[in-house]
Amino acid sequence: MKIRKNSYEKAFDIVNYTILSILGIICLYPIINVFAISFSSYPAYVRHPLMIFPREIELTSYERIFTNPLLISSYKNTVFVTIVGTLNSLLLTVMTAYPLAKSKVRGSRGIMLYIIFTMFFNGGIIPTYMVVKTLNLLDTLWALILPTAMSTYNFIIVRNFLETIPDSIEESAKIDGAGHIRILFELVIPLSKPVLATIALFYAVANWNRFFESYMYITQRSKWTLTLLLREIVSDNADIMNVTDPTAADTVFPKTMQCATIVATTLPILFSYPFLQRYFIKGIMLGAVKG
Amino acid sequence: MSSVAVKNVKSSGLKKQKGVLEHIMLNKSLYILLVPGLIYYLIFYYFPMYGVTMAFKDFDMFSGLFSSEWVGLLHFKNLFTSETFFKVFRNSILISIYKLFFNFPVPIVLAILLNEVKNIYFKKSIQTIVYLPYFLSWVVIAGIVINLLSPSTGVVNTLLKSMGHEPINFLANKSYFRSIIVLSDLWRTMGWNTVIYLAALTGVDPELYESARIDGAGRFHQITRITLPCIRSTIIVLLLLKVGNIMNNGFEQIFMLYNPMVYEVGDVFETYVYRLGLVEARYDFSTAVGLFKSVIAFIMLVGANTLARKFGERGIF
Numbered sequence: 184m185k186i187r188k189n190s191y192e193k194a195f196d197i198v199n200y201t202i203l204s205i206l207g208i209i210c211l212y213p214i215i216n217v218f219a220i221s222f223s224s225y226p227a228y229v230r231h232p233l234m235i236f237p238r239e240i241e242l243t244s245y246e247r248i249f250t251n252p253l254l255i256s257s258y259k260n261t262v263f264v265t266i267v268g269t270l271n272s273l274l275l276t277v278m279t280a281y282p283l284a285k286s287k288v289r290g291s292r293g294i295m296l297y298i299i300f301t302m303f304f305n306g307g308i309i310p311t312y313m314v315v316k317t318l319n320l321l322d323t324l325w326a327l328i329l330p331t332a333m334s335t336y337n338f339i340i341v342r343n344f345l346e347t348i349p350d351s352i353e354e355s356a357k358i359d360g361a362g363h364i365r366i367l368f369e370l371v372i373p374l375s376k377p378v379l380a381t382i383a384l385f386y387a388v389a390n391w392n393r394f395f396e397s398y399m400y401i402t403q404r405s406k407w408t409l410t411l412l413l414r415e416i417v418s419d420n421a422d423i424m425n426v427t428d429p430t431a432a433d434t435v436f437p438k439t440m441q442c443a444t445i446v447a448t449t450l451p452i453l454f455s456y457p458f459l460q461r462y463f464i465k466g467i468m469l470g471a472v473k474g
Numbered sequence: 475m476s477s478v479a480v481k482n483v484k485s486s487g488l489k490k491q492k493g494v495l496e497h498i499m500l501n502k503s504l505y506i507l508l509v510p511g512l513i514y515y516l517i518f519y520y521f522p523m524y525g526v527t528m529a530f531k532d533f534d535m536f537s538g539l540f541s542s543e544w545v546g547l548l549h550f551k552n553l554f555t556s557e558t559f560f561k562v563f564r565n566s567i568l569i570s571i572y573k574l575f576f577n578f579p580v581p582i583v584l585a586i587l588l589n590e591v592k593n594i595y596f597k598k599s600i601q602t603i604v605y606l607p608y609f610l611s612w613v614v615i616a617g618i619v620i621n622l623l624s625p626s627t628g629v630v631n632t633l634l635k636s637m638g639h640e641p642i643n644f645l646a647n648k649s650y651f652r653s654i655i656v657l658s659d660l661w662r663t664m665g666w667n668t669v670i671y672l673a674a675l676t677g678v679d680p681e682l683y684e685s686a687r688i689d690g691a692g693r694f695h696q697i698t699r700i701t702l703p704c705i706r707s708t709i710i711v712l713l714l715l716k717v718g719n720i721m722n723n724g725f726e727q728i729f730m731l732y733n734p735m736v737y738e739v740g741d742v743f744e745t746y747v748y749r750l751g752l753v754e755a756r757y758d759f760s761t762a763v764g765l766f767k768s769v770i771a772f773i774m775l776v777g778a779n780t781l782a783r784k785f786g787e788r789g790i791f
Contacts, residue, residue: 195693199587200596206584207603210665213618214606216629232627279511282504289494294508298515304772306522307764308744309751313528313539314521330518333511363503392611395725399752410613414730417617438627445614452609459609460602464669 221245221442228439244443254444256405257412260324261448264408265390268328272386273379275333276341281367284345302335308399315400326400327393327408334389337382344378345371381462388459391452409448416444529762542758549762558746559763566742566767569655569728570720577660578716582709584664585671586701590693601672605665612662616730619658620645651736655727667712674708675701710785718778721771743767 215235220228221244222237231238248254282288283295305311311330320326348371356366372379394410401407452459498505529549531542553559584604591597607615622628623644631641644650678700686696725744732740743763751760 192693195590199590203584203587203591203596203600206664207600210604210607210661213622214610217618217621229627233629233632275511275514278507282508288501288504288508289497294512297512301515301519303775304523304768305519306525307761307768308747309757309761309764310522310525310528311518312752313525313757314517318517329514332518333514363501363507367507388609392609392613394611394613399748410611413611413613413617417613417620438621441617441621445617449610449614456606456609464673 217442217445220439221446223439225437225439228437232438244437244439245447247440248443248447253404253407253412254409254447257407257409260406261391261409264324264327264393265387268332268390269383269386271328272332272334272337273383276338276382277367277372277375277379279333280338280342280345281371282363284342284348285350287363298335298338312399321400322403322406324406327390327396331389331393331396334382334385337385340382341375341378344375348374377462384455384459384462388452413444413448417441526761526765526768528758529765531758533758533761535757545758549759550766552759553762553766558741561738562741562743562746562763565739566721566723569652569723569740569742570716572652572656573659574716574720576656577663578713580660580664581667581671582705584668585675585705586697588668588672589675589701590697601665601669603665605669607662608666610662612724612726612730615658615662616727619654619731623654645731646733646735648736648739651732651740654731655740658731659727670712671705671708674705678704711782714778714782718775719771720774721767 212235216233219234219237220232222240222242223234224239224241224243227238228234279298283291286292288294315321315326315330320329352370352374353366356370361369392410393408394414397408397411398414401411525539528539528542530544530546531539532545532548533539533542588597588601591600610618623630625631625641625643630644635641642650644654682700683696686700691699721743723742723744725748728740728742728745729748732745747760747764747767750756750763
């Protein structure tokens with residue numbers, strides 16, 4: 184009896200580990216493949232398109248993309264939008280969440296409804312575009328920062344966290360004569376570091392990967408962000424349209440260069456992945472606490 | 475004693491009435507902190523809501539929204555007699571339903587399997603690997619998908635060719651397009667959702683499993699009696715969130731992967747409104763399409779939220 188059970192358990196483990204390993208490979212292989220191709224020579228790529236390790240290692244693809252002025256300006260724009268956008272979003276979110284946590288202001292319920300209603304109903308793509316156009320934000324990087332400055336979801340996470348800060352802490356500061364602004368910046372914000380780090384990363388990843396707004400609001404190439412550049416290079420539909428002579432597309436932007444561009448634009452995210460990992464899981468927990 | 479109580483009620487009522495102004499004066503800084511956020515929502519959410527009136531007007535760029543002529547339901551009449559509209563409606567819902575049906579259960583199974591892994595290093599590495607794709611933008615994923623499915627050099631077609639098949643141009647083929655959308659969505663999101671379930675499972679007392687094992691419960695029983703009940707409420711909330719969002723397919727994924735050859739099966743509200751409005755500059759008509767979508771989405775979300783509360787959950791929001 185006992186032996187049978189053990190062998191059943193063993194079989195379960197073997198099947199389980201196999202399934203999970205296969206899923207791991209499915210998730211990782213395409214990324215490794217792109218990575219390997221980006222460091223390989225073009226002829227090596229043509230011979231071994233499915234490679235896992237780079238072949239005939241060379242950096243020509245990277246040399247070519249990093250001497251491309253459009254890539255450099257797009258990189259700068261993306262970094263600007265990510266840094267300024269994230270700081271702006273953080274500040275705005277905390278400033279709005281603090282007075283509404285624990286209903287410090289009159290009419291908190293009404294204001295919450297005013298904010299949360301936007302999660303249920305929105306004006307849609309075209310009316311939003313019209314607002315951005317009316318504000319003269321088209322073709323400026325502010326069009327990528329202001330319309331998406333605050334995420335209601337992140338706002339709720341922060342507000343829920345602020346509700347958990349014990350009253351006594353704020354009370355004692357008040358007795359010491361500190362005003363609301365001082366309490367917020369010197370007491371509440373330092374106490375909220377974990378939740379702020381989490382939403383900062385949420386905002387930063389969203390800003391870095393932002394495409395829809397860039398595509399709608401930006402037309403001047405000098406204002407392009409990386410996602411726009413990447414789209415032009417990567418989703419070269421020529422390959423889809425042309426079955427008989429697929430290399431035709433490759434002559435414009437060889438695959439090795441496409442892959443190098445993908446790597447160069449994704450690297451910052453991959454580098455910060457260990458941090459992302461730690462805080463994102465925390466963020467999920469914080470989000471779950473509210474439920 | 476009772477008169478004291480009455481007096482208290484009276485005075486607090488009075489206090490509240492004249493207190494609002496006083497409260498604002500005394501706590502000016504609190505209200506000032508709120509102002510930028512409120513203005514943000516006003517400009518970028520409530521102005522566009524007013525902008526939907528464009529759907530009932532004959533919008534003229536030069537006279538602006540205010541002075542454009544009202545046309546009543548004209549755009550909606552055109553909409554409901556348009557064949558493309560129904561195709562778009564069908565595609566939007568079908569793609570969402572496919573995603574729901576095929577992709578929703580996968581993370582639950584994955585979380586259960588990972589939860590059964592005892593080797594902590596193996597568990598951590600798999601967990602880390604499977605949700606890596608979530609951080610890639612759709613542009614990058616589209617690049618990878620196009621690469622994988624390339625008729626000349628893609629993995630899939632290389633395999634097909636080695637088995638003696640003709641290469642297939644997947645992204646230009648109507649019968650494969652929706653599957654590609656569903657699968658690439660699965661690839662990107664399964665790890666992320668798995669982590670959400672695993673986070674719910676970290677709260678489970680390990681002693682529960684211990685005592686179940688002592689009672690002679692096998693793996694299967696432990697899963698159905700302990701693991702599943704523990705993530706039940708997370709499953710319900712995520713499911714309702716998905717159902718509530720059935721009208722939203724997301725612009726980026728479809729836009730990156732589709733092409734005119736598969737519009738018939740792949741065009742959804744987001745891409746259709748974008749092309750109508752910003753490419754063809756039919757602002758009023760495309761706003762009507764967008765409004766139709768928003769109204770249905772609103773009904774679905776409110777419905778899902780009410781259901782969540784009925785299930786005894788706290789609701790999505």
